[in-house]
Amino acid sequence: xxxxxSTTTVRVRYAETDKMSVVxxxxxxxxxxxxxxxxxxxxxxxxxxxxxDGIIMPVVEMNIKFLRPAHYDEVLTIKSFLKELPTDHRIxxxxxxxxxxxxxxxxxxxxxFFMTSPDMKKAAMPAQWRDRLKGYF
Amino acid sequence: xxxxxSTTTVRVRYAETDKMSVVxxxxxxxxxxxxxxxxxxxxxxxxxxxxxDGIIMPVVEMNIKFLRPAHYDEVLTIKSFLKELPTDHRIxxxxxxxxxxxxxxxxxxxxxFFMTSPDMKKAAMPAQWRDRLKGYF
Amino acid sequence: xxxxxSTTTVRVRYAETDKMSVVxxxxxxxxxxxxxxxxxxxxxxxxxxxxxDGIIMPVVEMNIKFLRPAHYDEVLTIKSFLKELPTDHRIxxxxxxxxxxxxxxxxxxxxxFFMTSPDMKKAAMPAQWRDRLKGYF
Amino acid sequence: xxxxxSTTTVRVRYAETDKMSVVxxxxxxxxxxxxxxxxxxxxxxxxxxxxxDGIIMPVVEMNIKFLRPAHYDEVLTIKSFLKELPTDHRIxxxxxxxxxxxxxxxxxxxxxFFMTSPDMKKAAMPAQWRDRLKGYF
Numbered sequence: 001x002x003x004x005x006s007t008t009t010v011r012v013r014y015a016e017t018d019k020m021s022v023v024x025x026x027x028x029x030x031x032x033x034x035x036x037x038x039x040x041x042x043x044x045x046x047x048x049x050x051x052x053d054g055i056i057m058p059v060v061e062m063n064i065k066f067l068r069p070a071h072y073d074e075v076l077t078i079k080s081f082l083k084e085l086p087t088d089h090r091i092x093x094x095x096x097x098x099x100x101x102x103x104x105x106x107x108x109x110x111x112x113f114f115m116t117s118p119d120m121k122k123a124a125m126p127a128q129w130r131d132r133l134k135g136y137f
Numbered sequence: 138x139x140x141x142x143s144t145t146t147v148r149v150r151y152a153e154t155d156k157m158s159v160v161x162x163x164x165x166x167x168x169x170x171x172x173x174x175x176x177x178x179x180x181x182x183x184x185x186x187x188x189x190d191g192i193i194m195p196v197v198e199m200n201i202k203f204l205r206p207a208h209y210d211e212v213l214t215i216k217s218f219l220k221e222l223p224t225d226h227r228i229x230x231x232x233x234x235x236x237x238x239x240x241x242x243x244x245x246x247x248x249x250f251f252m253t254s255p256d257m258k259k260a261a262m263p264a265q266w267r268d269r270l271k272g273y274f
Numbered sequence: 275x276x277x278x279x280s281t282t283t284v285r286v287r288y289a290e291t292d293k294m295s296v297v298x299x300x301x302x303x304x305x306x307x308x309x310x311x312x313x314x315x316x317x318x319x320x321x322x323x324x325x326x327d328g329i330i331m332p333v334v335e336m337n338i339k340f341l342r343p344a345h346y347d348e349v350l351t352i353k354s355f356l357k358e359l360p361t362d363h364r365i366x367x368x369x370x371x372x373x374x375x376x377x378x379x380x381x382x383x384x385x386x387f388f389m390t391s392p393d394m395k396k397a398a399m400p401a402q403w404r405d406r407l408k409g410y411f
Numbered sequence: 412x413x414x415x416x417s418t419t420t421v422r423v424r425y426a427e428t429d430k431m432s433v434v435x436x437x438x439x440x441x442x443x444x445x446x447x448x449x450x451x452x453x454x455x456x457x458x459x460x461x462x463x464d465g466i467i468m469p470v471v472e473m474n475i476k477f478l479r480p481a482h483y484d485e486v487l488t489i490k491s492f493l494k495e496l497p498t499d500h501r502i503x504x505x506x507x508x509x510x511x512x513x514x515x516x517x518x519x520x521x522x523x524f525f526m527t528s529p530d531m532k533k534a535a536m537p538a539q540w541r542d543r544l545k546g547y548f
Binding site for chain 2: 425426428429430432433435437483
């Protein structure tokens with residue numbers, strides 16, 4: 001399949017658990033974000049650089065399925081995928097979270113927009129990212 | 138329309154903002170949770186009571202659309218809806234978040250299961266809730 | 275005693291608990307912040323107004339004692355005190371958190387500075403606050 | 412000096428920043444916790460193992476000084492120290508957080524108790540930890 005894939009890991013913190021003794025469902029959101037941050041870093045230009053250059057990427061949509069729980073101190077693997085090269089201001093990341101035994105815990109899709117800041121107009125993917133990515137599609 | 142509706146408010150904390158100067162997208166998850174908690178309280182039997190009785194309600198799916206940002210110190214109104222009466226272990230809440238000017242900021246759907254704890258078998262909506270709710274549908 | 279006192283409440287969210295089935299100790303920090311925000315609002319000029327006017331109040335020191343745990347869905351009372359009127363850029367808030375049975379759970383002291391933003395020079399308490407507060411000391 | 416020292420790193424997440432464009436002061440609490448978790452892992456018996464064996468370590472006191480801010484995407488180094496070997500149910504960790512340029516950002520002291528769970532009686536440091544640590548003091 002034509003797509004870009006990136007992998008990172010996080011270790012579950014006590015702060016991220018809840019009284020069900022598992023990771024609180026909302027805490028997968030920063031895990032996905034950690035995955036995207038590393039995927040973007042591999043494009044050769046960090047999300048921080050992007051913001052410093054006046055582009056921000058607000059999240060406009062998020063869909064998550066929770067299949068199995070994660071627990072304190074587990075090392076989770078976050079896989080982040082681009083399944084298509086963005087053609088306008090919209091970019092769609094897919095995320096999968098696995099535990100140490102390779103079990104799939106959570107699946108998510110996160111849609112973001114490229115926007116100029118502070119005037120908030122639609123923008124495009126930076127040329128550096130596009131050049132680095134287009135060989136994958 | 139036949140449905141159950143509940144309303145609560147939250148005030149945005151500094152901790153809930155991010156460097157875009159708006160509420161971090163992941164922080165709508167506890168806002169929705171606050172909305173559900175109050176909706177459930179109105180059923181005459183709290184979520185805490187439910188857990189004390191050996192039933193838990195893990196979130197299995199969540200879909201969120203982010204339309205407009207929320208800012209520090211704004212009072213947000215969380216509307217929580219049940220659009221159908223659950224017939225098995227699955228319950229679907231719909232949430233809308235509004236700012237003080239009545240603008241719709243965020244729309245979400247959260248699917249939860251009724252499960253026994255700690256043996257994690259599918260369960261049904263408590264009779265108290267069903268009795269309280271069935272007049273709405 | 276000569277001091278200023280303000281009271282607000284928060285309801286414990288599921289997200290704020292951890293696998294010890296109590297409020298995660300770090301989550302008292304936003305509770306204290308909620309208490310300060312309301313105390314400041316009573317001074318007749320909000321913290322948001324202050325930031326809009328180019329003054330920020332970074333936290334420079336925090337001391338907390340955890341005496342008893344708080345639990346999911348409890349309504350906590352946050353008391354916030356000023357025990358002296360600031361004379362320079364330094365302000366010291368004292369916080370106490372009580373549960374519904376009036377038990378003292380947590381005691382904290384938070385020191386903040388008044389600073390200009392973005393140039394980060396030491397600033398003084400706004401005159402409006404001082405005028406509103408000086409009758410208490 | 413006779414003490415035990417452990418080092419770990421965290422990368423600052425967007426979720427951990429606030430509208431001052433720096434790490435929210437409360438988010439150093441999970442950073443310290445990440446440092447303690449790794450320090451404890453080096454004692455040859457994880458905190459998770461400890462809890463599985465019926466001992467918990469609630470935080471009873473925390474003192475933090477915030478010297479300089481941390482920013483999004485920075486890799487922070489968390490140093491965790493034991494300056495004395497616990498002789499009873501009380502253990503005191505010291506933490507220092509540094510940025511990538513080696514600047515000291517935050518200094519903290521966290522006091523925890525060893526307690527049995529669920530009956531909450533005072534307990535002692537596990538023999539495995541003590542044996543592993545006593546050579547350092």
